[in-house]
Amino acid sequence: MRTEDRLRDALDEAGRTVGPATLRTLVAPRRRLITGRTLAVAMTTLLLAGGTAAFLQVRETNEQLRTMTMGFPMLVHEHRPGDPELSVYLCPEESPFPVCQTNGAATSEQKVNIEQALRAMPQVASVTFKDHQTSYDEFIRKEANATLARVVEPSDLPESFWLKMKEDVDWTPTIQAAKGLPGVSNVVNQKCFNDFGPDDPRILRCQTLLYLEDGSFLVS
Amino acid sequence: MxxxxxxxxxxxxxxxxxxxxxxxxxxxxxxxxxxxxxxxxxxxxxxxxxxxxxxxxxxxxxxxxxxxxxxxxxxxxxxxxxxxxxxxxxxxxxxxxxxxxWSAESAALVGEDRREVLLALRELPRRQREALILRYYFDLSDLEIAETMGIGASGARSTIARGLAALGRALGEDA
Known part of the structure; x- marks a missing residue:
């Protein structure tokens, strides 16, 4: 049999494995929906390709979420020498992180306290603050997924403090202490993602998984 | 259709x-x-x-x-x-x-030959694969394929020809 015919037959049979009767219904996206039942989605660190991460909180419906998780963005936040190594994320409203759920968004007083506490830590060389808009701008710049980029708003991206660490110090006490500060949702070691390639299973040490209501999960 | x-x-x-x-x-x-x-x-x-x-x-x-x-x-x-x-x-x-x-674990395909063809197809460069599917499953013209893939019509034609030749080789057929 000629190649063309074999190819036609194979494609034909492959095509027939999907019939019209069982097709999932297409769901039209709703415009940005904050109203209605909002689904705590995620403070997520998106990690890919040996790069790192940004936190993101999106409120959407299950259906859209599924769509989005599937098309999840390749956020490559390349960590270069001299960049801040630790990022301390603040609790936004409706955070899926349990530590934020009891007390809600970080208050301005908490923010002041967090910054003071971070600056007072002996291992920390410098502290910079990243607001919603700055994080959003970075996110949009790196975001290849148009759907996600469209539904995300500046307020979805939490505020954060970025720490540059002194040389040759143990980061563990800083990470532990920062995680315990009221108003902090999570602390991420940005450099960790650079230390392991994307196929290295040890990269799982850099992330935690967040399970969503629909059974999917996000890497954070 | x-x-x-x-x-x-x-x-x-x-x-x-x-x-x-x-x-x-x-x-x-x-x-x-x-x-x-x-x-x-x-x-x-x-x-x-x-x-x-x-x-x-x-x-x-x-x-x-x-x-x-x-x-x-x-x-x-x-x-x-x-x-x-x-x-x-x-x-x-x-x-x-x-x-x-196309995997052996899948029960979707019956014939071994089909699987072999799909496996060979999967090994082709992405553009060739796209072009061959559009041609041999959807029966699109060179122009339609070109438009769908965002390439020129002559590019579509040669991509199909190269893809088909490569597929034939992979399947051990004579050119």
């Missing part, structure tokens, strides 16, 4: 086309297209859904109905490309694992 366009308005009158309607009318073909590219049905349906959501979110209406189908097919192919790209670097699967149709 696939190339049939929705007739909108009076004949001869240039009407705009609702992209959502095109998706709905051609969902089956689009899912099959994605399936042939990504290998499993769940991912294929996700790709189509995402392409639908993305185009629909812009409430896009195309001025040229003749190009509408090429447009949605391109959107689906783009979605497939990004899935395949992500798979190369993905740390974790987000969707439940389903064996691809």
């Amino acid at each position: 696939e190339v049939e366009l929705l007739s909108v308005g009076e004949p001869g009158v240039r009407a705009s086309v609702d992209v959502a309607a095109i998706f709905a009318a051609h969902q089956l073909g689009l899912v099959r297209l994605a399936l042939m590219m990504v290998g499993d049905r769940a991912t294929a349906e996700d790709v189509v859904q995402e392409a639908f959501a993305r185009t629909h979110a812009g409430r896009k209406r195309l001025r040229d109905p003749d190009r509408a189908l090429a447009y949605v097919r391109s959107a689906v192919l783009n979605g497939c490309r990004s899935v395949l790209r992500k798979r190369r670097v993905a740390v974790r699967r987000v969707v439940p694992y389903e064996p691809p149709i």
